[in-house]
Amino acid sequence: MCKKTNLFNHWQNQDVFDLTDNSNHIRETLQKEYTTHFFNEINREESKNSNNNSGNKLRTYKLFKTSYETEPYITHKLSYTSRSFISKLRISAHDLEIERGRYNRPRIPPENRLCKFCTMHVPESEFHFVIQCPAYSDLRDELFLSLNLHQNYTCDLTKFKLLMSCSSQEISQAFSSFITRSFEKRAALYSG
Numbered sequence: 001m002c003k004k005t006n007l008f009n010h011w012q013n014q015d016v017f018d019l020t021d022n023s024n025h026i027r028e029t030l031q032k033e034y035t036t037h038f039f040n041e042i043n044r045e046e047s048k049n050s051n052n053n054s055g056n057k058l059r060t061y062k063l064f065k066t067s068y069e070t071e072p073y074i075t076h077k078l079s080y081t082s083r084s085f086i087s088k089l090r091i092s093a094h095d096l097e098i099e100r101g102r103y104n105r106p107r108i109p110p111e112n113r114l115c116k117f118c119t120m121h122v123p124e125s126e127f128h129f130v131i132q133c134p135a136y137s138d139l140r141d142e143l144f145l146s147l148n149l150h151q152n153y154t155c156d157l158t159k160f161k162l163l164m165s166c167s168s169q170e171i172s173q174a175f176s177s178f179i180t181r182s183f184e185k186r187a188a189l190y191s192g
Contacts, residue, residue: 042065
């Protein structure tokens with residue numbers, strides 16, 4: 001780290017120098033280094049344990065995490081529960097099949113972690129849950145209508161990124177309501 005912050009010569013020569021003069025440079029260098037590491041980890045294709053076929057747990061997160069900063073929804077006026085539902089969906093801390101299959105023994109390959117609530121025969125991923133699954137189409141239509149997503153956006157991936165980014169108070173509130181109601185509906189379907 002000393003080399004990256006240009007402090008190696010000071011350390012090697014045991015020089016005395018004014019840290020306050022260099023603190024901005026050190027902070028910026030370390031932040032740039034960490035940010036690079038952060039995005040390299042998010043965009044890594046395989047998990048660190050190459051003996052499993054679970055893939056990168058951050059496969060969805062990398063679709064919408066484009067900058068290293070506090071996410072807007074954290075500062076929006078939302079209840080703890082609403083922020084929690086958004087966070088759990090964003091970081092894959094939920095019980096959709098895409099995550100449940102990760103913990104089965106033997107592990108279920110991601111492509112075989114299929115949705116049990118529709119006949120599309122696709123993995124029950126965050127994208128499928130939010131954008132595609134017919135089981136939640138009534139709730140989704142209500143969400144899209146409230147945010148004018150049908151009129152303003154035609155690409156499903158763009159809609160997904162917009163929702164998951166929660167860039168405005170309006171989106172955060174509507175999306176957290178959708179997530180809450182959809183997971184409640186899913187639980188009812190699961191137990192029924």
